[in-house]
Amino acid sequence: MYFPFLFEPTMLILIPGIIIAAYAQNKVSGTYNRYLRVPSTRGLTGAQTARNMLDANGLYNVNIELVGGKLSDHYDPRKRVLRLSNEVYNGRSVAAVGIAAHEVGHAIQHQEAYAPLKFRNAIFPVVSFASSIAWFLFFIGFLFQAMQLMNIGIIFFAGSVVFNMVTLPVEFNASKRAIAQLSANGLVIREESVGVKKVLDAAALTYVAALLVSLLQLVRLVVLRGSRD
Structure with missing residues (x-):
């Protein structure tokens, strides 16, 4: 008998996803570190940039907090708080400005009730619980057919x-x-917009990789289930 958590032939299905995920992680790390060394022309910190953008969109009630970790930046829709890592919160680089602006983008989505964000927030608690026990249920089912x-x-x-x-x-x-x-608020010059886009595109690639890995893992589970028929 073999087990779905241990190495067996179906794990080969995951190889393309693992390769792309590793590439994406390397890409985002390299691009982020590169533009972390490029100072923004306006000289604003990520926190100042975020505050400027939030106020420009009437989001005065959204607070900005410092959070630990690297690239741990996120917007909390429940508490309406923007949390920025130290390199972004206090940084005056193109990378810091870009990532802070991206998180403000989520706050604006929340304000405008952007449909995909609403749907993601709505299913998050259910998905979080379901995914936490999915492997356990499958594993028990696999063992006992x-x-x-x-x-x-x-x-x-x-x-x-x-x-x-x-x-x-x-x-x-x-x-x-x-x-x-x-660009609309004059927080970056044209050349810096290119750098911001590169940083954000690299970060987006990690989400593409995550989707691919999860899809391949789903295929693997279906194949494993088929082997028990």
């Missing part, structure tokens, strides 16, 4: 695929808004 448990595990895991799929338009749209807002 309980097809129903394996089917439930697959369905639960499919929820994470849907979540990753919905995340793509949310992230791409936030980046598009960020670049437009930075």
Whole structure:
């Protein structure tokens, strides 16, 4: 007997996703570090840039907080808080400005009730719970040839695929808004917009990779289930 958590032939299905995920991670790290060394012309920090953009869009009630970690920046729609890592919050680089603007893009999406964001936020609690037990259910079903448990595990895991799929338009749209807002508010010059776009495009690639890996993992589960028929 072999187990779905250990190495077996179906793990070969994941290889393309693993390669692309590794490439995406290397790309975002390299691009981020490169533009982290390029100072912005306006000399504003990421926090100042974010505050400027938030106020320009009437989002005075959205606070900005410092959060630990690297590239841990995010917008919390429940508390309406923008959290920026130290390199972004206090940084005056093109990378810092771009990432701060991207997170503001999410705040603007929230304000405008952007449909994909609303859907992602709505399914997040369910998907989070379902994905946390999906592998357990599938594993037990696989061990005891309980097809129903394996089917439930697959369905639960499919929820994470849907979540990753919905995340793509949310992230791409936030980046598009960020670049437009930075230019409209005179926070970057034309040459810096190119750098901001490169940083945000590299970051977006990680979401594409995450979707691909989850899709391949779903295919793998289906193949494993088929082997128990």
